[in-house]
Amino acid sequence: MEEAWLTLQGDLNRNMQFEQLQVLFTASKLLVLDREGRQILHIPKQNVENIRLIEALGGGYLVASTAKGPVEILRFTEMHLDSCRKALSRVEQWVSKDSFTTDKRNDLKDRNKTCAHCGRVMRSAKDSCMRCNRKWSTVSHLLQRSRAYSASMIVMGIIVILTVLVSLAPPYIIKWIIDGISAPVGMGGVSSHLLWMSGLLAGIYILQALLQMIEGYTAISIGGRFLGELRRDMFHALMKQSMRFFDNRQVSQYIGRINQDTDTIKDFMSQGIVHLTSQLLSALFILGMLFYLDWRMTLMILIPLPPLGLFVMRLWPKVREMWYSQWQSSIHVQNMVGEALQGIRIIKAFSKENDEKERFDKANSRFVNRMISIQNLWMFMTPVLTLFISLFVALIWFAGGRKVLEGGMTVGTLSAYATYLIMFFGPVKWLAQSASWINEVLGSAERIFEVIHTPAEVTDDEEAQPLSKVRGEIRYNHVGFGYAKDRRILHGIDLHIAPGEMIGLIGPSGAGKSTLIHLLCRFYDPDEGEILLDGRRLSSIRQEELRKNIGVVFQETFLFDGTIAQNIAYGNPEAEAQDIIQAAMTANAHDFICRLPHGYETKVGERGHRLSGGERQRIAIARAVLLDPPILILDEATSSVDVETEAAIQEAMDKVIQGRTTIVIAHRLSTLQRADRLLVLEGGRLVESGSHEELLNRGGVYHRLLHAAQGASGREVWIPMQEVAR
Amino acid sequence: MNGEPVSDIYLVLTFPVTEPERYISVRTASHQEIHLIHSLSELDISSQAAVREDLERRYMIPKVVAIKMIKRQGNHWLWDVETSYGKVAFRTNQPQENIDILSNETYIIRDTDGRRFALHVSRLDKRSKLFWNKII
Numbered sequence: 001m002e003e004a005w006l007t008l009q010g011d012l013n014r015n016m017q018f019e020q021l022q023v024l025f026t027a028s029k030l031l032v033l034d035r036e037g038r039q040i041l042h043i044p045k046q047n048v049e050n051i052r053l054i055e056a057l058g059g060g061y062l063v064a065s066t067a068k069g070p071v072e073i074l075r076f077t078e079m080h081l082d083s084c085r086k087a088l089s090r091v092e093q094w095v096s097k098d099s100f101t102t103d104k105r106n107d108l109k110d111r112n113k114t115c116a117h118c119g120r121v122m123r124s125a126k127d128s129c130m131r132c133n134r135k136w137s138t139v140s141h142l143l144q145r146s147r148a149y150s151a152s153m154i155v156m157g158i159i160v161i162l163t164v165l166v167s168l169a170p171p172y173i174i175k176w177i178i179d180g181i182s183a184p185v186g187m188g189g190v191s192s193h194l195l196w197m198s199g200l201l202a203g204i205y206i207l208q209a210l211l212q213m214i215e216g217y218t219a220i221s222i223g224g225r226f227l228g229e230l231r232r233d234m235f236h237a238l239m240k241q242s243m244r245f246f247d248n249r250q251v252s253q254y255i256g257r258i259n260q261d262t263d264t265i266k267d268f269m270s271q272g273i274v275h276l277t278s279q280l281l282s283a284l285f286i287l288g289m290l291f292y293l294d295w296r297m298t299l300m301i302l303i304p305l306p307p308l309g310l311f312v313m314r315l316w317p318k319v320r321e322m323w324y325s326q327w328q329s330s331i332h333v334q335n336m337v338g339e340a341l342q343g344i345r346i347i348k349a350f351s352k353e354n355d356e357k358e359r360f361d362k363a364n365s366r367f368v369n370r371m372i373s374i375q376n377l378w379m380f381m382t383p384v385l386t387l388f389i390s391l392f393v394a395l396i397w398f399a400g401g402r403k404v405l406e407g408g409m410t411v412g413t414l415s416a417y418a419t420y421l422i423m424f425f426g427p428v429k430w431l432a433q434s435a436s437w438i439n440e441v442l443g444s445a446e447r448i449f450e451v452i453h454t455p456a457e458v459t460d461d462e463e464a465q466p467l468s469k470v471r472g473e474i475r476y477n478h479v480g481f482g483y484a485k486d487r488r489i490l491h492g493i494d495l496h497i498a499p500g501e502m503i504g505l506i507g508p509s510g511a512g513k514s515t516l517i518h519l520l521c522r523f524y525d526p527d528e529g530e531i532l533l534d535g536r537r538l539s540s541i542r543q544e545e546l547r548k549n550i551g552v553v554f555q556e557t558f559l560f561d562g563t564i565a566q567n568i569a570y571g572n573p574e575a576e577a578q579d580i581i582q583a584a585m586t587a588n589a590h591d592f593i594c595r596l597p598h599g600y601e602t603k604v605g606e607r608g609h610r611l612s613g614g615e616r617q618r619i620a621i622a623r624a625v626l627l628d629p630p631i632l633i634l635d636e637a638t639s640s641v642d643v644e645t646e647a648a649i650q651e652a653m654d655k656v657i658q659g660r661t662t663i664v665i666a667h668r669l670s671t672l673q674r675a676d677r678l679l680v681l682e683g684g685r686l687v688e689s690g691s692h693e694e695l696l697n698r699g700g701v702y703h704r705l706l707h708a709a710q711g712a713s714g715r716e717v718w719i720p721m722q723e724v725a726r
Numbered sequence: 727m728n729g730e731p732v733s734d735i736y737l738v739l740t741f742p743v744t745e746p747e748r749y750i751s752v753r754t755a756s757h758q759e760i761h762l763i764h765s766l767s768e769l770d771i772s773s774q775a776a777v778r779e780d781l782e783r784r785y786m787i788p789k790v791v792a793i794k795m796i797k798r799q800g801n802h803w804l805w806d807v808e809t810s811y812g813k814v815a816f817r818t819n820q821p822q823e824n825i826d827i828l829s830n831e832t833y834i835i836r837d838t839d840g841r842r843f844a845l846h847v848s849r850l851d852k853r854s855k856l857f858w859n860k861i862i
């Protein structure tokens with residue numbers, strides 16, 4: 001049989017049921033095989049006229065056109081869509097060429113990435129490896145982190161052991177005292193013995209107090225440092241992430257992760273570990289003592305331990321789940337508060353306060369219920385355990401008492417034994433209960449490490465070279481891109497922009513204009529093709545350096561909560577007041593700033609909400625100007641401002657663009673007339689290019705867009721294109 | 727469909743998951759809406775069948791009808807479910823981020839392979855609901 005040069009996977013059969021299917025393409029035919037490898041369809045190549053990919057929501061079909069009509073050859077869900085898309089051009093070649101060179105580079109198949117940690121094959125590129133994400137890896141990450149504190153940890157360990165040992169002594173000394181008093185020996189001997197023993201007891205108590213103080217101190221310092229470093233690493237990890245990370249997530253939950261989750265871990269690292277080890281050690285030491293005092297009775301006591309352990313193990317996954325859902329509802333509450341406060345204007349405008357309150361109350365009570373149910377689970381454990389222990393103590397008094405009566409044991413030993421027994425069950429009880437706590441901590445740690453260990457999606461080449469003086473030549477080579485797999489936004493963009501050129505980019509709303517810019521800033525990497533700056537691939541330039549050379553004014557202006565001056569100087573914090581004013585003047589912002597009582601020191605409020613839309617825009621322009629970049633990108637806001645402000649912004653832009661490569665996503669006629677060249681983007685494709693006059697005369701898409709705009713508004717202002725789109 | 731015959735049209739479900747049989751936009755190849763079908767029941771039986779068949783091809787979103795198991799493994803959740811497309815097992819990341827709420831009772835689950843599954847809570851059996859309530 002001929003070898004297949006391409007295999008494509010499908011996962012749905014004709015009846016729309018999940019089934020693993022595959023098509024094999026060989027030099028002379030195509031075959032469809034079912035799960036067991038049986039051939040269910042077979043088409044010789046000469047019968048195939050073409051092969052099309054039909055995309056649906058959530059999947060697609062491969063359909064072969066034959067003389068007898070279309071034949072569906074493969075049906076699949078989303079997961080196989082991408083590999084089929086990528087294979088399509090080669091399949092087309094195969095159909096059209098008589099002698100197809102069957103090169104077997106399987107680069108068309110999904111490349112199977114392997115996990116960097118364990119080397120196992122991962123199922124999809126974005127996915128993190130499952131095996132490496134187990135509970136143990138979380139524990140080992142925690143341990144690795146604590147290595148940095150090994151000195152403090154060792155001190156801690158010694159203190160813990162000492163504390164445990166010291167706490168063991170009193171019952172034994174009391175045994176000596178009791179045995180001393182109750183033994184019929186000469187009076188003088190007893191009283192000096194008593195004095196010594198009581199003195200020793202007091203000394204031990206003092207030592208215990210001291211040790212506890214040192215322990216507490218060390219614990220707090222370890223926990224504090226740990227907390228600081230975790231938060232730092234987490235924030236750094238967030239800053240490192242690419243845009244897609246934020247696109248796909250509820251960003252406000254990370255506020256919770258940084259605050260609460262790290263706090264949980266801090267508590268554990270400072271108190272939890274100490275408690276855990278000291279309780280474990282105590283349990284072991286006490287058990288030793290119990291055996292030493294009377295091994296037969298001790299064996300009896302141990303009988304209930306295995307079932308208790310089993311019980312805790314059984315509960316473990318359930319507890320884990322409960323903690324997760326508790327966390328989830330707490331995040332929900334938090335998101336709700338964040339969203340409601342951000343949207344407070346809308347809420348008030350639609351007088352939705354009561355609905356929001358109701359929504360909040362619902363989420364909040366859900367959170368409370370979940371918290372209560374976790375607490376309840378352990379609430380019932382405590383009395384049960386206590387009862388258990390008390391019963392055993394009663395039993396010991398009975399069994400031990402009889403031994404004393406029979407003379408097999410002294411009264412002191414019995415009292416010590418009973419005390420140790422109670423002490424022994426202390427840690428056991430604590431350990432059983434701490435199952436809940438440990439689960440909470442593991443959950444938190446997992447969420448933290450998930451962020452810290454998620455690699456950035458957009459990465460620089462390892463041998464990325466420094467960028468010398470940028471001339472500003474930009475080239476797009478057959479660039480294709482989509483934010484999500486199921487929707488392509490840009491198709492086959494070929495574009496060359498000469499240094500110093502001013503490009504006007506226009507097209508209907510949603511055509512992909514801003515997206516084109518996002519790719520140039522490397523917020524995302526293209527799925528297909530490449531982008532070059534001064535002849536160098538973008539990925540061979542370090543991202544920070546690239547962005548230092550590109551000044552962007554986005555469609556939605558974002559200002560940080562600070563003064564106007566700080567916002568203008570954001571890209572260039574060393575800028576002098578002089579430069580800031582100069583930049584503001586260029587951006588036509590100086591005048592309105594002067595009218596503010598606090599001038600450049602006016603606080604703009606969160607996201608700049610204390611300024612008007614037009615004011616915000618001009619500050620954003622000033623910010624880009626101050627950076628003095630060789631490449632400038634202006635994404636004009638579609639929202640219309642008054643004519644005067646618009647003129648001011650327009651004038652600002654004119655001053656700014658001189659001597660730089662400029663791309664303006666234009667919504668205003670005046671901008672279009674000024675551009676060296678206009679590019680028309682429609683449906684993610686570049687459909688026209690040329691000067692304003694050329695394009696007008698051509699009477700194509702540009703003409704249509706412009707005509708409709710002018711007809712609608714009468715004045716020479718570009719109106720938002722949404723209305724003109726189709 | 728509308729008295730005069732129109733060729734080369736396509737159908738768009740405006741609410742693909744919550745209203746799979748209503749508010750169907752009929753568009754020409756140049757994306758112009760020529761009609762909005764408010765409900766499939768407006769049409770005669772044979773057209774209904776034709777529309778359903780076409781929609782079934784355009785919208786491949788399996789519906790979860792029963793949840794056999796949801797298990798957590800590290801940062802992943804393993805699902806074993808019965809869907810309108812048959813039995814399937816898949817994996818999701820944090821449910822928090824990968825379950826979209828469309829309404830009080832309709833949800834979309836996105837798995838790590840980018841597949842989407844619709845879920846109508848009221849159509850689940852008791853056991854499935856138990857699993858579901860733990861997750862959401």
Ligand SMILES: Nc1ncnc2c1ncn2[C@@H]1O[C@H](COP(=O)(O)OP(=O)(O)OP(=O)(O)O)[C@@H](O)[C@H]1O
Pocket residue numbers: 247483484489507508509510511512513514515516555638
């Ligand atoms: N982060 C994102 N995730 C997914 N899809 C997105 C994202 N940003 C934009 N899109 C989609 O990509 C398409 C192109 O968006 P883009 O912002 O490039 O449009 P545009 O041409 O700038 O439109 P406008 O003139 O309205 O600004 C839009 O249909 C939008 O729905």
Ligand SMILES: [Mg+2]
Pocket residue numbers: 513514515555635
């Ligand atoms: Mg835009």
